[in-house]
Structure formats: structure tokens, C-alpha cells
Amino acid sequence: MVRRVKSLLRRRKGIQPQIDSLDDHGSLSNKMDENIDYFRSVYANCSDVVIRPFLIGGMYQAYFIYIDGLANVEETDEQILQPLMNATVKNTNEIMNMLENKIPVTNIQKFTSLSKCIDSISTGNPLLLSDGINTGYSFCLAKWEKRGIGEPSAEVGIKGPREGFTETINVSTSQLRRIIKSPSLKMQELFIGQLTKTKIVISYIEGIANHNLIEEVHNRLERIKIDGILESGYIEELIEDNPYSPFPQILSTERPDVVCSNLLEGRVAILVDGTPFVIVVPTTFFSLLQSHEDYYQRFLVSTAVRWLRYLFLVISLLLPSLYVAILTFHHEMVPTALLLSVAASREAVPFPALVEALMMEVTFEALREAGIRLPKQVGAAVSIVGALVIGQAAVQAGLVSAPMVIVVAITGIASFMIPRYAMGIGFRILRFPIIFLAGALGLLGVMMGIIAIIVHLSTIRSFGVPYLSPLAPLKGTELKDTLIRSPWWKLNTRPHLTGDYNKHRQSPGLKPDPTKGGE
Amino acid sequence: MDKGRISSIQMGMMMYLTILATAILTVPSITAKYAKKDLWLSPIWASIIGFFTVIIVIQLSKRFPRQSFFQICEHTIGTLATKLLGFLYFTFFLIASGQITRTYAEFIKVFFIKTPVSVIMITMLLLSAFTVIAGIEVIGRVAQLFFPIFVFSVFIIIFLLLPQLEPSNIFPILENGLLPSLKGAIIPQIWFGELFLIVFLLPSLSDSKGMKWGILTVLLILVTFIITNITVLFILNQNTEFYIYPFLSATQLVNLGDFIESIEPIIIAIWILGTFIKITVFYYVTILTTAQWLKLSDYKPIVWPIGILIVEVSFWAVPNLMVNNHIDITVFPFLFPIMQTFIPLFILGMAVIRKKSKSLEI
Numbered sequence: 001m002v003r004r005v006k007s008l009l010r011r012r013k014g015i016q017p018q019i020d021s022l023d024d025h026g027s028l029s030n031k032m033d034e035n036i037d038y039f040r041s042v043y044a045n046c047s048d049v050v051i052r053p054f055l056i057g058g059m060y061q062a063y064f065i066y067i068d069g070l071a072n073v074e075e076t077d078e079q080i081l082q083p084l085m086n087a088t089v090k091n092t093n094e095i096m097n098m099l100e101n102k103i104p105v106t107n108i109q110k111f112t113s114l115s116k117c118i119d120s121i122s123t124g125n126p127l128l129l130s131d132g133i134n135t136g137y138s139f140c141l142a143k144w145e146k147r148g149i150g151e152p153s154a155e156v157g158i159k160g161p162r163e164g165f166t167e168t169i170n171v172s173t174s175q176l177r178r179i180i181k182s183p184s185l186k187m188q189e190l191f192i193g194q195l196t197k198t199k200i201v202i203s204y205i206e207g208i209a210n211h212n213l214i215e216e217v218h219n220r221l222e223r224i225k226i227d228g229i230l231e232s233g234y235i236e237e238l239i240e241d242n243p244y245s246p247f248p249q250i251l252s253t254e255r256p257d258v259v260c261s262n263l264l265e266g267r268v269a270i271l272v273d274g275t276p277f278v279i280v281v282p283t284t285f286f287s288l289l290q291s292h293e294d295y296y297q298r299f300l301v302s303t304a305v306r307w308l309r310y311l312f313l314v315i316s317l318l319l320p321s322l323y324v325a326i327l328t329f330h331h332e333m334v335p336t337a338l339l340l341s342v343a344a345s346r347e348a349v350p351f352p353a354l355v356e357a358l359m360m361e362v363t364f365e366a367l368r369e370a371g372i373r374l375p376k377q378v379g380a381a382v383s384i385v386g387a388l389v390i391g392q393a394a395v396q397a398g399l400v401s402a403p404m405v406i407v408v409a410i411t412g413i414a415s416f417m418i419p420r421y422a423m424g425i426g427f428r429i430l431r432f433p434i435i436f437l438a439g440a441l442g443l444l445g446v447m448m449g450i451i452a453i454i455v456h457l458s459t460i461r462s463f464g465v466p467y468l469s470p471l472a473p474l475k476g477t478e479l480k481d482t483l484i485r486s487p488w489w490k491l492n493t494r495p496h497l498t499g500d501y502n503k504h505r506q507s508p509g510l511k512p513d514p515t516k517g518g519e
Numbered sequence: 520m521d522k523g524r525i526s527s528i529q530m531g532m533m534m535y536l537t538i539l540a541t542a543i544l545t546v547p548s549i550t551a552k553y554a555k556k557d558l559w560l561s562p563i564w565a566s567i568i569g570f571f572t573v574i575i576v577i578q579l580s581k582r583f584p585r586q587s588f589f590q591i592c593e594h595t596i597g598t599l600a601t602k603l604l605g606f607l608y609f610t611f612f613l614i615a616s617g618q619i620t621r622t623y624a625e626f627i628k629v630f631f632i633k634t635p636v637s638v639i640m641i642t643m644l645l646l647s648a649f650t651v652i653a654g655i656e657v658i659g660r661v662a663q664l665f666f667p668i669f670v671f672s673v674f675i676i677i678f679l680l681l682p683q684l685e686p687s688n689i690f691p692i693l694e695n696g697l698l699p700s701l702k703g704a705i706i707p708q709i710w711f712g713e714l715f716l717i718v719f720l721l722p723s724l725s726d727s728k729g730m731k732w733g734i735l736t737v738l739l740i741l742v743t744f745i746i747t748n749i750t751v752l753f754i755l756n757q758n759t760e761f762y763i764y765p766f767l768s769a770t771q772l773v774n775l776g777d778f779i780e781s782i783e784p785i786i787i788a789i790w791i792l793g794t795f796i797k798i799t800v801f802y803y804v805t806i807l808t809t810a811q812w813l814k815l816s817d818y819k820p821i822v823w824p825i826g827i828l829i830v831e832v833s834f835w836a837v838p839n840l841m842v843n844n845h846i847d848i849t850v851f852p853f854l855f856p857i858m859q860t861f862i863p864l865f866i867l868g869m870a871v872i873r874k875k876s877k878s879l880e881i
Binding site for chain 1: 787
């Protein structure tokens with residue numbers, strides 16, 4: 001009992017488990033044995049760390065430390081070990097001179113602190129320690145197996161670039177740099193995660209992105225104290241404004257062209273090593289409903305597609321609940337002929353509409369989730385079971401009415417119309433409370449649900465930008481890229497995010513015209 | 520108190536919805552009772568009160584920029600009188616909020632016969648309470664989103680009613696002189712007087728176009744009023760006064776090719792959106808009045824208690840629909856103008872006199 005009180009008290013005081021930190025270990029000493037003993041103890045039981053002793057010029061004891069599989073062994077052998085072993089040196093100064101001037105490796109870094117040496121080994125660079133020198137030489141010869149650039153699988157399209165980001169951060173930054181060649185594209189790096197030491201790059205365009213925004217991003221990222229970052233989703237949850245909202249407040253994409261278009265509009269991208277998903281802040285409700293292809297297709301097509309998307313967004317949220325509300329409370333709303341045919345099909349169904357709707361919606365969600373996780377070979381089985389058993393057989397057995405199956409199917413298709421998966425899933429979750437409200441209060445309940453969602457959306461901000469802008473608060477000039485997609489020659493100004501901004505994107509009067517041909 | 524800022528357009532939209540949400544349903548009938556076939560003229564006379572109130576309020580806020588209503592009162596009529604006035608306004612807004620909530624619930628109850636009134640009111644006030652806690656900025660944004668939906672739907676319904684319109688119903692104009700239409704204006708002026716509420720919104724404005732948008736709002740409300748009254752007149756003719764909700768009854772006649780029919784659930788849905796804004800604005804103003812009257816540093820802690828009080832008052836002040844209709848005709852035509860127009864006018868007058876006497880002293 002006493003012990004429990006004590007442990008409770010201890011918890012109250014806020015004693016947190018300390019994460020083993022490798023930050024302060026002093027610096028390298030002049031004595032080779034001490035150094036190498038230290039590294040042996042640090043890397044005890046690390047079978048992948050290789051410590052290779054050799055003699056420089058046949059005289060001076062030296063050690064190579066590297067991680068197997070992360071360092072480029074061929075290059076190391078050829079460019080470093082061979083010249084050093086064959087060299088003729090008389091004293092330590094000559095060794096240092098030789099390392100700096102006669103080794104054909106582009107990037108050599110010198111470290112005196114032990115922790116820096118360990119960081120450098122961890123990133124894959126081989127480290128050289130030599131007798132009589134209290135400096136570690138780190139050669140940038142890291143090389144590991146990585147995935148090649150492929151088509152982004154979560155954001156496919158008909159038109160537009162076919163390359164996506166990969167898990168390697170410097171490949172990702174290079175993809176951005178290849179699109180935006182100006183030196184005003186800035187990349188600031190920092191490391192988050194005491195154990196993973198994940199590299200994070202904050203990317204923005206100087207002169208377009210607002211300074212306060214960049215500072216805010218920095219502050220929020222620096223606040224993070226965590227053992228590891230495995231995916232940009234961690235960062236997303238740790239920096240967003242409204243953590244309890246079902247709606248994503250940060251754009252997450254694996255397409256370099258999407259990131260670049262956002263950078264050009266003054267937003268800030270956060271790249272995380274180890275994941276192809278880059279996050280972009282701030283973002284708004286409507287930018288999460290836009291797809292990259294909207295800007296590559298003809299503007300009339302894009303406008304029509306956008307409106308189709310808005311319509312199906314409403315359908316995906318409301319169709320099942322409207323069906324439930326009308327069948328339970330408001331028969332008079334439906335034309336008599338339709339009502340009769342629906343009633344006839346529901347005759348054999350033993351459940352009230354609410355139960356029927358919930359049952360089918362949950363089944364659909366389960367099918368969808370199962371379809372994502374299953375290996376491809378089993379995927380076909382799921383679709384057969386879904387289509388035949390749940391669709392056809394359930395109707396024939398009289399468990400579910402055919403109109404309900406149609407409603408659920410349309411709702412399902414509608415929710416896949418939303419280009420951003422995270423956004424679609426937010427709406428999918430909200431569908432369930434609204435079905436309950438519809439079953440309890442009919443259309444009044446549905447209206448209550450809609451009002452609650454709109455009020456909630458109005459309260460959210462993403463890095464200072466109201467989530468529903470430019471609709472509420474209204475910014476008239478920006479509706480040209482929200483309600484419609486204006487042609488490029490009309491999109492003269494950038495959207496306003498916060499504070500001062502660089503307004504003009506292009507010179508006015510770009511509208512093409514045969515008389516402007518210069519004939 | 521509330522650090523949020525709204526634009527004057529948002530203020531205008533809030534007031535438009537606040538006034539028209541309830542007016543569009545019940546007012547044509549009450550107006551028709553007195554004005555008969557001249558019911559479309561009555562809003563014009565009633566709007567004079569609206570213009571008058573906006574000008575008074577704007578003048579007050581120009582003299583005391585960024586000050587709350589009760590701070591202005593303290594400057595002009597002293598602390599003790601302000602405390603008394605604060606109590607008056609507190610009870611006034613409480614009763615007004617309660618009455619509005621009750622009217623809403625009674626209207627919904629027509630369609631949900633078995634649902635208790637308290638459930639309808641509490642669900643609405645719950646939503647409003649969350650919105651009030653979120654602050655003026657959110658109320659402004661929500662109003663801005665609902666405004667186009669509301670206006671668009673009203674005009675779509677009128678458009679769908681076009682085949683049923685009987686323009687000759689308008690004649691004879693002014694059959695019995697001006698008096699009936701003036702009598703008919705007595706009730707609608709209550710709604711126009713509600714523009715007084717902008718005195719609580721003006722300190723939160725981010726720009727200085729309050730005057731322009733205030734006047735424009737009155738004009739827009741007037742136009743909508745006239746259009747709906749004319750539509751109702753063209754369809755229901757002299758029977759308008761016998762319907763409780765004439766506009767709703769008129770929409771039941773919509774029938775386009777046997778395909779678009781019975782759209783009254785849509786008007787109810789719109790009406791819920793509008794009433795949500797109305798209740799929220801009144802709720803917010805009640806909270807703000809209380810907080811400013813009692814000089815509280817934050818208004819959020821009193822949102823829930825006063826919400827409960829509003830539910831209670833809606834039962835105390837309005838025992839049933841009969842009493843409600845009676846009060847609507849006998850008490851409110853006097854209570855609302857006094858609180859919303861004449862007291863502010865008095866305070867403006869005091870402010871002018873004080874300033875004059877002060878400048879004389881110097």
C-alpha cells in the first residue's frame with residue numbers, strides 16, 4: 001500500500017523515464033588504446049560494426065571503424081586504405097598532411113568529440129583513427145541500398161510527372177532542386193529523435209514564404225523530444241494545431257510537383273528521412289480537396305471535376321443518414337411511386353433502417369480496410385466475397401434491402417473521390433455519428449450534425465491560416481482557385497496565407513490571343 | 520473580452536440571418552392581419568426603425584470607438600444608472616433568447632410531434648454554446664458560410680414558385696389609404712430594431728466600414744422582406760393572414776413536372792441554419808451583456824450556466840404558443856423598440872449634451 005502511494009507520488013512529480021543519451025562523452029584522446037577501447041565498449045555486441053586495425057606506412061597504428069552495409073567498402077579500399085598503407089611517412093604531421101591533401105575523397109570531416117564521431121559512423125561514413133592524432137577523420141563514403149524513384153502509388157493521375165519521392169532524403173531534396181533551380185529555394189536541416197536521429201529538412205522559398213511562418217515551423221519542430229521519428233505522420237501529429245480534429249490540418253504528399261507548387265505559393269515543406277511522404281504547412285480545407293491534376297488539365301474540365309468532387313463530398317457524408325432519416329421519419333418527402341418501390345424492397349428486411357445502414361456501412365469499411373492490408377494474391381478473394389456474399393446474397397436472403405446496398409455503394413465510391421486519403425477518412429468517420437443522429441432525430445439530427453461539423457471546421461486553424469479560408473473568412477480574389485479553377489492566365493496572384501506576402505505570381509495580361517503573336 | 524475580429528461584411532451577414540431567419544416565416548402572416556393586401560408596403564415603413572437604429576448605434580460607437588455598450592453608458596449616465604441598465608438588458612436579452620429558442624422549438628415540433636420541446640431546444644443550445652465559446656470569429660465565419668445558402672435557397676424557392684404567381688393579386692393598392700400598411704409595420708419593426716445588436720459587435724470589427732454595411736444590411740433585409748411578402752401575396756392572396764407560416768405553406772405548392780415537389784423540408788433545413796445563427800448571436804450577446812455588466816474578465820465560464828437559464832426562461836416566459844402569440848402582439852411591439860432604439864437614442868442624446876456642456880466649460 002505504502003509502496004503504491006509512493007509510486008503514485010513519484011509519478012505526480014513528473015519523473016520521466018530517461019532516454020539513454022549519447023550526447024556528452026568528452027573528446028578523443030592522444031592515446032590510441034584509450035580511444036579504441038572506448039569505441040569497442042560503445043559498440044559492444046554490435047556485430048555489424050567493423051573495427052579494422054592497420055598500419056599507416058607500416059609504422060603508425062591506425063583503425064578504420066565503419067558499419068557493414070552502410071559504407072562503400074570498394075571505394076574505401078581503393079582510395080584510402082591502399083594509399084595510406086603504401087605511403088612512407090616519418091611523423092604524425094605528415095600523416096595529417098597526407099590525409100588532407102592526398103586522399104581523393106570529396107568530403108572529409110574532422111571531429112574531436114567522441115559523440116560527433118559516433119554520429120558520423122552511424123550515418124555510414126567510415127572513421128579513421130590514427131596513433132598520435134587526437135582527431136577522427138570521417139570520409140563521406142556512405143552508400144547503402146535504396147529504392148529507386150518510382151511512380152507515386154498513393155497519388156496516381158493521368159497527366160503530370162510520374163516520379164514520386166523515395167525514402168532517402170537527399171534524393172528527395174535533389175528532386176525539389178531539380179524543379180526549382182533558384183538559389184532562393186532554402187533547405188534547413190535538423191535532427192529529431194534521440195535514438196533515430198532522423199534528418200528533417202525544412203524547405204521554403206525565400207522571399208515568398210513568410211518569415212514568421214518559417215520561425216513558427218522551426219519552433220514547433222524544436223519542441224519535439226521523442227525517441228524516434230519513423231514517418232512524417234509522427235511530425236504531423238506533434239505539430240498540428242487542433243489535435244482532436246478528425247480532419248487533417250497538414251498536407252501530406254509523395255509528389256515533388258505538388259510540393260513545389262506549394263512552395264511557390266509560400267508554404268513550407270517538411271521532408272523527413274525514411275519516408276516518401278513530405279508534409280506541407282499551412283494547408284486549408286479546400287486545398288485538401290484539390291488534386292495536382294486540376295492544374296494540368298484544361299481549366300473548364302478542372303472546374304467541372306471540382307464541382308463533381310464537392311457534390312460527392314456531400315454525398316459521402318450525408319447519403320446514408322438522409323436515407324435513414326427519410327425512411328424513419330419523413331415519408332412524405334419521397335414521391336409516392338418511389339416510396340412504394342422502396343417499401344416493397346424493405347418488406348422482408350427484419351431490421352430498422354438505422355441498424356441496416358450501420359451494418360452495411362461497417363461491413364463496407366471492413367472490406368475496404370481488408371483490401372488495403374491484404375497481399376495481392378488474396379485481394380481477389382475479398383472482392384468476390386464482398387460483391388457476391390455481401391451484395392447479392394444478403395439481399396436475396398432478405399437481410400438487407402437492395403436500395404441500402406446501392407446507397408452504401410454510392411457512398412463508398414463518393415468517399416474515394418476525395419483526392420487526399422486522410423481527408424476522405426475523416427469524412428468517413430463522421431458519417432457514423434450523423435447516421436445515429438438521423439436515426440434519433442431525423443432531418444433535424446442531420447442538420448445538427450452538419451452545423452456541428454461546419455462550426456468545428458470554422459474553429460480550426462492551420463499554422464495561423466483559417467481552415468475554411470478563402471470561403472470563411474471570405475477572400476474574394478482567391479475564390480478563383482476554390483469554387484472554380486481559373487485558367488492560368490488569370491491566376492495572377494498567390495493565395496494569401498498570413499502576414500505580409502509576395503503577391504504577384506506572374507505578369508498580368510498573359511491571356512493568349514492570335515493578335516499577340518508578334519506578327 | 521473576446522479577442523476575435525470580424526469584418527463588417529461578416530457582421531452584415533450575421534445580422535441578415537439573425538433578422539430574417541425567423542421573420543421570413545411568421546411575419547408575413549402578422550403583417551397581413553393588419554395590412555391586408557398592402558403587406559408588401561409595411562416593411563418599408565418598418566425599415567425606418569432599422570435605419571434609425573443603425574445610425575444611432577454607429578454614432579455612439581463613433582463617439583466612443585472600441586468601447587463596449589456599458590462603458591459608453593458609464594461615460595454618459597454614470598455608474599449606478601449603468602448597473603441598473605445592465606440588469607435591464609440582461610433580463611431583456613435573456614427573455615428574448617428564451618422566446619426565440621421556444622419559437623424555434625415550437626416550429627420544429629410541428630414536424631416532430633412526439634419529440635419533447637426541451638430536447639429540440641437543448642440540442643440547439645448545445646451547438647450554440649460551443650459556437651459562443653469559440654468566439655465571435657467563428658460565429659462570423661459560420662454566418663458567412665450560411666448566408667449564401669440561405670439567400671440562394673430562398674430565391675430558388677421563389678423561382679420555382681413563378682408559375683403559381685398571380686400578379687393581379689396586388690390590386691387594389693392602398694385600398695384603405697396608408698393606415699393599414701402602417702399598422703402592419705408595427706410588428707416587423709421589432710425585427711428591424713434587432714440591428715441594435717451590432718453595438719456589441721462593433722468593437723470587434725477589424726475595419727471601419729460598419730456604417731456602410733449596417734445600412735446595406737437594412738436595405739438587403741428590406742428587399743428580401745418585400746420580395747417574400749409579395750410572393751406570399753401573389754400566391755395566397757387575402758388568405759395570407761390565416762396561415763401561421765405563409766411562406767412555408769406557399770412552398771408546398773411547388774410542383775415542377777411532378778418531379779420537384781414537396782420541398783418544404785428544404786425550407787425547414789434552411790430555416791434551421793438561419794435560426795442557429797439567430798440563437799447563437801442572441802446567446803452571445805446575452806453572455807457579453809452579462810460579462811460586461813458584471814465586469815468579468817472572461818465570458819467563457821458563464822456560457823453554460825446562462826445556457827441552462829435560457830432553457831428555463833423559454834418555459835417561464837412562454838408557457839404555451841397562445842401566450843407567445845399574445846405577447847408577440849401586446850408586449851414586444853413596445854418592449855423591443857424601447858430597449859433597442861429609444862434607450863440607445865437617449866444615451867446618444869446624453870452623450871451629445873455632455874460633450875456640448877463640456878466644450879462650453881472649456
